[in-house]
Amino acid sequence: MRRREYVTAVGSSVGALATTGVGTAQTVALERVHPVESETAVRPGDRIGFEVAATPGVDPTANDWEVDGSEGGAIEPNAPFWSYTHITGHPAAYGRFDESGTHDVSVTVDGTTVSWTVDVTSRAPAAPTLDVTCDPGPNATITVRDEVDVTASAADDSGRLHRLFWQEGRNATYVDRTDLSGATATTTYATTGGNAIWFIGGYPMIAWVACRDGRLTAARTDGPSVAAFRTVSITGTNAPVRAGDDLVVAADVEPEGNATYHGFVDVEVDLIVGHDPTHVDSETVAVFTGHAETVSLEFATATVRNTQTFPARVETRDDTSVTDVTVIGTEDGGSQGHLEVTDLETNAPVTGGEWLEVTATLSNTGDGPAGREVELVVGHDPTTVDTQSVTVGTGETATVSLGYETYPVNNDDEFPVYIRTGDDTASQTVLVYGRNGGGNGQSTFAVSITGTNAPVNGGEWLSVTAAIENVGDSAGTHDVELVVGRTPEVVDGASVSLAPGETTTVSLGYETYPVTNDDVFPVMVRSPHASDTRTVTVYGTD
Incomplete structure (x- = not known):
């Protein structure tokens, strides 16, 4: 992977900083970023950084940096500022002067030059301080899905903090920046174990803090092991x-x-x-x-x-x-019944304190009678609130109605309800209006899946149709989404506008993945107020 492609791939905010037109095909305007003034001072041996804003942005190869009239020397556009210029189009460089004295530093782009006079003296302000920590730390092991926070705490006795740059330690590549001000600042770079591929490889995270007068400090931290x-x-x-x-x-x-x-x-x-x-x-x-x-x-x-x-x-x-x-x-004996939930309906939304009723159609798809204890389970912390014993003959269906008296909540409450047969489980999200005005002047969209084209072959289009009804007392517009998989993923959606009591049908779908083995998983159509779920099959290529 080329360096620029790699930079674009790491860090959640890199894309927001990327320039849209680097190059030198036209006259470039340059403006000092830091040091802001043309004259500055730094102590011997301390780092100093330089940055100019270029309009339009430029490539690092188009920047000519000189110290006292000669290229190279104490100031170079090394990492991370080479990749920083690749992404932002802003020429940047850094280095240090080991001996006291006065030096001229300049950058020239397409005939335009910006220069600084640097006084290297022990009387200059001290370099800013910087501490970088990682949570979880280097002794921890996380997965690629877990979050990682790298926090930098900077301080400058002169109160001239200006910018903080994040650099990953694998390819010495710039990944993000934060503008600072004042004497102290704390900023956090948030990512995940999977995106922080430098931690996966055992490399550190590095931060650079720059002051308005160019004084510069770097610090690093190791990250957790990533599995x-x-x-x-x-x-x-x-x-x-x-x-x-x-x-x-x-x-x-x-x-x-x-x-x-x-x-x-x-x-x-x-x-x-x-x-x-x-x-x-x-x-x-x-x-x-x-x-x-x-x-x-x-x-x-x-x-x-x-x-x-x-x-x-x-x-x-x-x-x-x-x-x-x-x-x-x-x-x-030979009883091998299997009781599936083929349809699920509720009387939701209801007002807190009213009876919530859930009606389910049960189909025996086995080769013997099925005697089961059917449960109604409600809530994010699932609780069984009603049960009913049923026996369904081979190839037959039955309808059961279960329910309970909802709690008289003050505010609207949305939660799942489940019908469990022991062989199968179906769920739907319901809305209970609170006593503090819930349901007055509101639009509420109920959802009922009316069909799918499943089973389909892997790679084919899976379509799901659903009836959407505004059971509220006000007209409204809401998003209706198709969510698939055991790890739910939104794959399609539509904006629906309905008057009170009005019903419409939506058709949503997506191109299934060409799986090797048959895959059985749930599909859900949901509004902000309710949902309905079905189980579908996608045939594998084998």
Whole structure:
């Protein structure tokens, strides 16, 4: 990767600083940035920096720096200021004078020259001080998804702080800057383990602080060790199985990270089952970063008399995937029912204190009758508020209605509700109006998915249609979004305007990823007030 391409790739704010037209095809106007005045002073042995604003921006190769009429010497456009000029178009350089005396420093671009007279004397103000720390620190280990904050604290007894430059320590490349003022300043560079690729490679982060008169100080800090994030997703099971048979759970593991540094990553995968979680199997696989590997975990089920449904959880040290599995009891004969939630509706929005009702359509897709305890679970901290026992024959459907009296909240409250059968779970976000005026003069958009074109082949377009109804008492315009995946991602959206009581249909979609193996995942259509979810299948290329 060329240096300039690398610079553009690191740091969240680099793009905002990048020049749109470096070059020397026209006359360039130069203006001093620091030192601001044409005369300045620095102590012997202390660093001093120079910067001019160029209009239009210029390339580093177009800058001619001279000291006392000669090129090179004590002042050079070295890192990070070479890459700084690449990004901003502003000529910059730094260096130091070891002996007392007076020197002329100049930069010339396309025939235009800016110069300074530098008095090197022990009577000059002291260099600014700078302390740089990293959180998490160098003794910590984080994943590529975790946040990293590098904080610089600068001070200048003369009160002339001006600018702070961030430089990564791998390629000595400039990544960001912050304007300062006064005698003290603290600023933080925020990034993630995955973006701070210099930390992945074991290199430091460096800060430079410049004063208005050019005095310059640098400091550095080491960062944490950065490891790949080990994702896991259950792709299928052989459930339902008969009591005493082996239950097999298949899962895809994929380490997220930077392949330049991680390469093959050892991923330990654990299978944990039951309402009273029990570890039953584990496997360690070596997976190349950015690639997926399928693992199969299994255990011999207990010889139980009655059919049981319980959670099966696959874990790595960073991620978890859960599904419900069913073991057919020895006294339940050939019953292998499987109860899916194929439709979910609510009477939301309601006002706090009113009854919230959730109606679900249940379909038995197994090859035997399904007797289940169906649960209504509500809230961000999930709580079971109602249950109902149902039995659904093979190939049949049934409708259940569960509900509870909502809490009389003062302010509007939005939260998820779930219907759980033991074999399947469906959810929807509902709105409960607060007693302090919630629902008065407001537009509220209810959402109901009406269909999808799933299953589709990987790489094909997946479309989802949904009915949007304004159940509020005022006209309004809101964004409606399509969210997909177990790690939710917004892939499409539309702005919808509706009068009170009006309904419209939206069609949203996206081009699916060409997966190798079949992938089953949720899709959600949501407004700011409600949502509806379906599970879809994308066929793999194999």
